[in-house]
Amino acid sequence: MIDVTIDNFEQEVIAASMDQPVLVDFWAPWCGPCKALGPILEKLEVDYAGAFKLVKINSDDEQQLAGAFGIRSIPTVILLKEGRPVDGFTGALPEGKVREFLDKHVQALDGEPEEAEVPPVEEPGAADPQAQLEKLQHAVATDPANDDARFDYVKALLLGGRLDDARRAFEPVASKTGLSRRIDALSRWLDALSFQGNAAELETKIVANKRDFQARFDKARLLIGKQQWTAAMDELLEILMRDKAWSEDLARKTYIAILEIIEPPRPKVAEGQIPPDDPTVATYRRRLSSVVLS
Incomplete structure (x- = not known):
C-alpha cells in the first residue's frame, strides 16, 4: 500500500497502471467507513499476491486529485488499467463484495484474467430481467407520455439485444430528439447500432492520419x-x-449521450445527503470538462 500525492500520482498510479491494475482508495482520517474498508483492501492486496497495486489518497490533503476524479463521497475506490479508470465503487463494502469486484478485473492466485472494459450497465431488478422488462413495458403502456419510463424501457431492450423492439418503442418519441437529452441519447445509440463499418480499415485510416x-x-x-x-x-x-x-459539435454531443446511457440510477440516501456519483461517469464528465474548457 502506497500513499499517493499530486507529486507522485503520475508515477505511482498512471505509469504503474500500464503494467498492473491499480486500486485507488480515496479516504480521509475522520471517515469511519474508510477505517473499516482500509484494512480489507490491504488484506486483499496481500491475498491477491501482486495481482493489483493498492494506493491510498487522502481526499482532504489532495483535493486536486479528488476533484479530478469527481469524488463526491468517501470512501470511493477506483480501479485503473493502462492509465484509465475502468470500474469503481463507493462505500465500505464487506470483504466478499470487494472480492467479487476485484475478480471481474484482476487475476487472483488461482483465477483467470478478465476483460478491462466496463460491463454493460445493469438495470434495477437485473436478477429477473424479464420481470423488469415487463414492468417497464407496462409503465409505458399505462402512461405513453412518460419519457423517463420510455427511456428506461428502450434502454433495457437495447441492452437485451432486442433492436427491432427497441426501434418500435422509440418511434413515438423520435421527434423529441432535439428537446430531450435522454431521447437524443437513445437516438444516437440506435444510429450507432445501424452503422456498418470495418474496424480494421478505420484503424488503418487513424494510424495514417490522426486528424481523420x-x-x-x-x-x-x-x-x-x-x-x-x-x-x-x-x-x-x-x-x-x-x-x-468538429462537425457541428458532433463528438461532444455523442459523448454526452453515452454519459446519459451509462448513468446508473442514483441510490437512496438519508435526507440532506447527496447521493454519490458513479465513479466512471464522474471521471469521464471531468475529462470532458477539462478538454472542452481548455
Whole structure:
C-alpha cells in the first residue's frame, strides 16, 4: 500500500497502471467507513499476491486529485488499467463484495484474467430481467407520455439485444430528439447500432492520419454498438482534443449521450445527503470538462 500525492500520482498510479491494475482508495482520517474498508483492501492486496497495486489518497490533503476524479463521497475506490479508470465503487463494502469486484478485473492466485472494459450497465431488478422488462413495458403502456419510463424501457431492450423492439418503442418519441437529452441519447445509440463499418480499415485510416475525425467518429460508433462505452468516449475525446467544434459539435454531443446511457440510477440516501456519483461517469464528465474548457 502506497500513499499517493499530486507529486507522485503520475508515477505511482498512471505509469504503474500500464503494467498492473491499480486500486485507488480515496479516504480521509475522520471517515469511519474508510477505517473499516482500509484494512480489507490491504488484506486483499496481500491475498491477491501482486495481482493489483493498492494506493491510498487522502481526499482532504489532495483535493486536486479528488476533484479530478469527481469524488463526491468517501470512501470511493477506483480501479485503473493502462492509465484509465475502468470500474469503481463507493462505500465500505464487506470483504466478499470487494472480492467479487476485484475478480471481474484482476487475476487472483488461482483465477483467470478478465476483460478491462466496463460491463454493460445493469438495470434495477437485473436478477429477473424479464420481470423488469415487463414492468417497464407496462409503465409505458399505462402512461405513453412518460419519457423517463420510455427511456428506461428502450434502454433495457437495447441492452437485451432486442433492436427491432427497441426501434418500435422509440418511434413515438423520435421527434423529441432535439428537446430531450435522454431521447437524443437513445437516438444516437440506435444510429450507432445501424452503422456498418470495418474496424480494421478505420484503424488503418487513424494510424495514417490522426486528424481523420470521421474515421475516429465511425470507430466510436462501432464501439457504442458493442456497448464498449469508455473506449468510445476515449475515441471521442481524441477528436475533441484536436477540434472541439468538429462537425457541428458532433463528438461532444455523442459523448454526452453515452454519459446519459451509462448513468446508473442514483441510490437512496438519508435526507440532506447527496447521493454519490458513479465513479466512471464522474471521471469521464471531468475529462470532458477539462478538454472542452481548455
